Amino acid sequence: xxxxxxxxxxxxxxxxxxxxQHQLFVVEGVKVVNEFLSSSIQLxxxxxxxxYYNSNAKHxxxxxxxxELAKIxxxxxxxxxxxxxxxxxxxVLDDKGLILVLDTINDPGNLGTxxxxxxxxxxxxxVCSKNTVDCYNAKVVQATMGSLSRLPVVYTxxxxxxxAIELPVYGAIMKGENIYKTKIKKDAILVMGSESNGISKDxxxxxxxxxxxxxxxxxxxxxxxxxxxxxxxLLNEFRRS
Amino acid sequence: xxxxxxxxxxxxxxxxxxxxQHQLFVVEGVKVVNEFLSSSIQLxxxxxxxxYYNSNAKHxxxxxxxxELAKIxxxxxxxxxxxxxxxxxxxVLDDKGLILVLDTINDPGNLGTxxxxxxxxxxxxxVCSKNTVDCYNAKVVQATMGSLSRLPVVYTxxxxxxxAIELPVYGAIMKGENIYKTKIKKDAILVMGSESNGISKDxxxxxxxxxxxxxxxxxxxxxxxxxxxxxxxLLNEFRRS
Numbered sequence: 001x002x003x004x005x006x007x008x009x010x011x012x013x014x015x016x017x018x019x020x021q022h023q024l025f026v027v028e029g030v031k032v033v034n035e036f037l038s039s040s041i042q043l044x045x046x047x048x049x050x051x052y053y054n055s056n057a058k059h060x061x062x063x064x065x066x067x068e069l070a071k072i073x074x075x076x077x078x079x080x081x082x083x084x085x086x087x088x089x090x091x092v093l094d095d096k097g098l099i100l101v102l103d104t105i106n107d108p109g110n111l112g113t114x115x116x117x118x119x120x121x122x123x124x125x126x127v128c129s130k131n132t133v134d135c136y137n138a139k140v141v142q143a144t145m146g147s148l149s150r151l152p153v154v155y156t157x158x159x160x161x162x163x164a165i166e167l168p169v170y171g172a173i174m175k176g177e178n179i180y181k182t183k184i185k186k187d188a189i190l191v192m193g194s195e196s197n198g199i200s201k202d203x204x205x206x207x208x209x210x211x212x213x214x215x216x217x218x219x220x221x222x223x224x225x226x227x228x229x230x231x232x233x234l235l236n237e238f239r240r241s
Numbered sequence: 242x243x244x245x246x247x248x249x250x251x252x253x254x255x256x257x258x259x260x261x262q263h264q265l266f267v268v269e270g271v272k273v274v275n276e277f278l279s280s281s282i283q284l285x286x287x288x289x290x291x292x293y294y295n296s297n298a299k300h301x302x303x304x305x306x307x308x309e310l311a312k313i314x315x316x317x318x319x320x321x322x323x324x325x326x327x328x329x330x331x332x333v334l335d336d337k338g339l340i341l342v343l344d345t346i347n348d349p350g351n352l353g354t355x356x357x358x359x360x361x362x363x364x365x366x367x368v369c370s371k372n373t374v375d376c377y378n379a380k381v382v383q384a385t386m387g388s389l390s391r392l393p394v395v396y397t398x399x400x401x402x403x404x405a406i407e408l409p410v411y412g413a414i415m416k417g418e419n420i421y422k423t424k425i426k427k428d429a430i431l432v433m434g435s436e437s438n439g440i441s442k443d444x445x446x447x448x449x450x451x452x453x454x455x456x457x458x459x460x461x462x463x464x465x466x467x468x469x470x471x472x473x474x475l476l477n478e479f480r481r482s
Contacts, residue, residue, distance in 0.1 A: 113467055120466055122457025147463045180481045216363025222388045225361055229473035236474045240421045
């Protein structure tokens with residue numbers, strides 16, 4: 001049984017303002033919820049149907065009906081369980097290894113895919129501009145397929161961050177150096193820009209190395225790659241080097 | 242002014258059955274329509290608002306109102322123009338260069354992204370299993386951002402196709418050879434499998450080389466990559482070699 005207040009709280013978490021106020025976010029579906037349960041992210045409460053409860057009764061759980069689940073779910077096909085988790089405390093970043101920096105990524109699916117890529121390629125530091133879509137947005141959480149449970153995401157003012165740091169700063173732009181021929185340092189920052197405008201002018205000034213994925217036929221082909229696929233290719237380049 | 246029959250024809254093209262019957266498909270929005278207009282794909286008819294017409298009046302065009310456009314559009318924000326284009330005749334494939342083969346890709350966004358990647362990396366041959374989502378599906382067309390106008394897509398029975406061809410057949414599976422250490426041939430087939438199940442058992446038998454993108458931390462990270470991002474990384478590997 002779901003109370004009116006619980007319903008109100010959960011649906012309010014679709015908005016960033018209430019996620020920040022309550023320091024909570026929503027995770028849905030058996031597979032993704034289970035990944036968060038086995039991570040260091042703290043559970044606030046699980047709402048689940050009876051058959052999920054019968055196989056997972058160890059947590060602070062409340063049984064609800066499928067109809068109640070449908071009312072609070074963001075999924076087109078709700079899947080047995082919805083968890084409220086606590087937003088983790090911000091981490092302090094060191095300057096070791098590869099740090100991925102996102103400048104104004106708007107699309108939740110792209111951010112989710114990029115978080116999953118970081119998880120695959122062992123990138124443990126993801127820094128986002130303040131106007132990048134919130135990683136606790138429900139669509140982002142689901143698109144990460146659980147990878148968000150293993151990756152702390154930092155939102156900060158990129159100009160302050162990049163002025164203070166002393167690492168080489170690689171940035172993906174249309175007319176940069178061929179990435180296949182670029183010498184890649186192990187401790188470094190990689191900046192990816194927005195879907196429509198690329199890296200913003202204010203941030204471009206911080207780049208120490210402008211890089212490009214070579215296009216096969218420059219005269220007659222697509223002008224750009226999607227930011228998530230470009231990130232996939234560049235993270236692979238950093239890891240294979 | 243849009244006639245009742247035109248409205249009926251255009252909305253019927255959301256279904257593959259009617260696209261096949263009429264041999265027509267829908268393209269929307271200024272940027273994507275313009276890419277198709279400048280390609281070898283044949284235009285049947287353009288429906289557009291007056292301001293698009295005033296700057297592009299060279300084609301077989303019918304002016305409609307914004308309200309009429311909204312009624313026939315698949316976009317959440319219709320953008321001035323909707324074109325009906327003729328489905329091109331199937332091409333005959335030779336066995337030169339890199340051929341990408343897709344086994345049961347269901348998600349229109351993934352197929353659209355993969356077509357855009359082929360365009361970027363100069364892959365001119367894309368072969369899909371018959372149960373892969375139709376490339377003339379409106380969501381696929383829009384996700385290709387115009388790249389579909391430059392890439393012929395062939396749908397065929399993969400078992401017959403692969404049994405007849407004599408090229409090396411690379412396939413992306415979870416436990417294959419490290420792609421960074423694999424010798425890559427220029428004339429070759431690369432097979433990518435479905436979002437949930439990978440390459441199907443029947444097709445796996447045709448692989449001459451099983452390949453994998455190395456995962457950084459095998460014990461504690463995401464189990465898999467999205468098929469579009471994995472394709473991005475592997476096409477990049479084929480092109481950089």
